[in-house]
Amino acid sequence: MQTGTLTSNWEQDRLVLAASGRWDLASAPKLQSQMRDPAQGRRQVDVRIDLSSLAALDTTGAILLDRLIGRLEADGHKVSLNGGRQDLLTLLEDVRGAIADKAPPAPAARPVPFALADRIGRATIGMWQDILSMLNFLGLVTVTALRVLRSPGRLRLRPLFFHLEQVGLNAMPIVGLLSFLIGVVLAYQGADQLRRFGAEIYVVNLLGIGVLREIGILMTSIIVAGRSGSAFTAQIGTMKVNQEVDAMRTLGLDPVEMLVLPRMLALLIALPLIGFFANVVALAGGAVMAYVYLDINFVQFTRQLQIAVNTTTLFVGLVKAPVFAVVIALVGCYEGLRVSGSAESVGLLTTRSVVVSIFLVIVLDAAFSVLFSYIGI
Structure with a gap:
């Protein structure tokens, strides 16, 4: 031949x-x-x-x-x-x-202003389509969660406890360390300004309100989004590349029920607890700095903290945690299920998952602040 x-x-x-x-x-x-x-x-x-x-x-x-x-x-x-x-x-x-x-047709050359408008328009349409797609995914997860709630025996407990350990216990060291350092920094910066007016004691008020209402749960959510949200995307994305998700569908299993719900429920339970832990550690860091820098002992710190904050202050911070948890888990799992059959796609969508999660957490935190200010909390 x-x-x-x-x-x-x-x-x-x-x-x-x-x-x-x-x-x-x-x-x-x-x-x-x-x-x-x-x-x-x-x-x-x-x-x-x-x-x-x-x-x-x-x-x-x-x-x-x-x-x-x-x-x-x-x-x-x-x-x-x-x-x-x-x-x-x-x-x-x-x-x-x-x-x-x-073969795609060659794009016609456009003047620079029109090209810029074209890019902005395409980006806007793409963003709107992403929002609609994510809302559609939220609806799918909600329907699946209601179905599992009606038949609790469908909930897989072993993955739930596994992810609780991953997003909860294993996250405590890094969250605790960063929260302690944030408390130290806030106390130091606040003391440096307030001591000019002889109002050093009010650094406790600044620290308590700032940490419990905003900084504690916000920083915890950002850390969890970078740590656990990216892990969700990478794990599910790798399963997509290896065609394990397709195998689940072939066997009649629901990937949302098997992969998304355990992760979302685990984060929904863990994030409020981690947020409370971060608040305590951040206040401890501020108390140490107040003692070292301002000679405010721990008894004085505790008394002033009781005057400055109440249970409403703690509630205002922790009530955001379940919402942030749902957003982080939703974005992480959504981007993981969007992965195509390549390792490059896993990396790109993992990065996108972190960016979108942190962006949405900050936007929602700002919305909560405006809402609480409007209703007088």
Whole structure:
């Protein structure tokens, strides 16, 4: 069986490329190496492709011929075909027509202001579609959760406790360390300003209200979004790449029930508890700094803290935790289920999951602040 070859010779100023043998899948590696520089670096010459010695042609060979013609024409050469059996020419025409139909049209050049408006418009439409898609996913998760609530035996407890450990217990060291340092920084910066007015004791008020109402749960949610939300996306995304999610659907299992609900419920339970832990540790850090820098002992700190805050202050902070937990878990799982069949997609959507989660947490925190101020809490 004669393998496909491509030979070239010059007839005066015309380049003749002779395609011979079988242009099929088996000959493709050899043909690709022969097609690298058929014109030998020359530009804008007449090229004739002789197909009279072509013995056989399959789809792969036709694609290679189409690429050869396209490359020569892109370099400014005038290409013509000569000879060849009618059935082979018909196949070549069909393949070239199919490729031309699938090729995207070249975008028309636009002036700079219109190009900018086009990018802004496309980004806005894409953002709106993402919002609708995420709301649709929220509805799907809600319906699935109601179905599980009606039949509690469907809830998988082992994954629930596993994710509770991952997002709760395992997150406590990093959350505790950062919260302690945040308390130290807030106490130091507040004391540095208040001592100019002889009001050092009010650093306790600043620390208590700031940590319990805003900083504690906000920083905890941001840390959890970067740590656990990205883990949700990476885990589910890897399962998508390995086609494990498709296997679940083939077996009649619901991926939302199996993968999303345990993670969301675990974060819904863990985040308020971690937020309370972060508040206590941040206040402890502020108390240490107040003792070292302002000579306010722990008894004075505790008494002033009781005056400055009450249970409503703690409630205002912790009531946000379940909402933040649902948002972080929803975005993390949603982006994980959007992963396509490549490792690059896992990385891109994991990064997107973290960015979107933190953005939504901050936006919701601002909305809660406005709402609580409006109702006088």
